[in-house]
Amino acid sequence: MDSLQGRFSSDAPEHRSNDRLDSWGEIATYLRRGIRTVRRWESQEGLPVHRHLHRKSGSVYAFKSEVDAWWNNRCPPPDSSKENLPSRWTLQNLWAIGIVLIIGLGVMIWVKPLSSGRDRPHSSIGALAVLPFEDLSVNSEHDILADAMTEELITSLAQVMPMRITSRNSVMRYKHSNKSLREIAQELNVDGLVTGSVERAGQRVIITIRLVDARKDRHIWAGSFEGVPKNILEFQENTSHTAANEVWAALKPNPE
Numbered sequence: 001m002d003s004l005q006g007r008f009s010s011d012a013p014e015h016r017s018n019d020r021l022d023s024w025g026e027i028a029t030y031l032r033r034g035i036r037t038v039r040r041w042e043s044q045e046g047l048p049v050h051r052h053l054h055r056k057s058g059s060v061y062a063f064k065s066e067v068d069a070w071w072n073n074r075c076p077p078p079d080s081s082k083e084n085l086p087s088r089w090t091l092q093n094l095w096a097i098g099i100v101l102i103i104g105l106g107v108m109i110w111v112k113p114l115s116s117g118r119d120r121p122h123s124s125i126g127a128l129a130v131l132p133f134e135d136l137s138v139n140s141e142h143d144i145l146a147d148a149m150t151e152e153l154i155t156s157l158a159q160v161m162p163m164r165i166t167s168r169n170s171v172m173r174y175k176h177s178n179k180s181l182r183e184i185a186q187e188l189n190v191d192g193l194v195t196g197s198v199e200r201a202g203q204r205v206i207i208t209i210r211l212v213d214a215r216k217d218r219h220i221w222a223g224s225f226e227g228v229p230k231n232i233l234e235f236q237e238n239t240s241h242t243a244a245n246e247v248w249a250a251l252k253p254n255p256e
Contacts (some may be wrong), residue, residue: 019063023168025171027062045255049104127164133197133207137201153196181212194247209222209243220251
């Protein structure tokens, strides 16, 4: 965390045109953290995040200058005092605690890939775009969950993939678009597209993600993740990280 301080200025200049971060994903990328961590900082530590009052609650923005000032004035993380465990904690104690934590996480969040298929492309894909996820929930009055999953996956892919990932602002105009995947890929100047859907029925959430070679209109990989999460933000972050790693594995060249 200390390594980030060098990139933040202690000054708080007036807002410039390039000073604005227009989504949770952009704020998380700027701070080099996950979206769930950034949201926790906003609710618990006063990270300066603004909301469009005239739009849905998922529309947020922040200014780099304000984030920089907040970072420089931020108190040390509360867990910093726990770096050194007491000497009375034996190896057996640590093993027991680790097992309990694993079991606890398994109960809280269950992310299960139901199906996946992989057909490695013969030519490399140099750029990707994540299209807005569809909301397939019954009687759904909004699709905030689908938009949040789109943003979370874009951030996770940007952290994992050594290639250009199209920004959220560029892809959101294709929400409910009737254009073909090939047309969209050409307009965004990308080779591959990631599409997905979110379905919520009661407490159960099903997220389906697909990777397509838009140049050849060919399916490369697909995965479905299902769970009854107690914390939807953790479920989304867990799913996006798993899917990002699967997408990257699907695009790696075949071993000789």
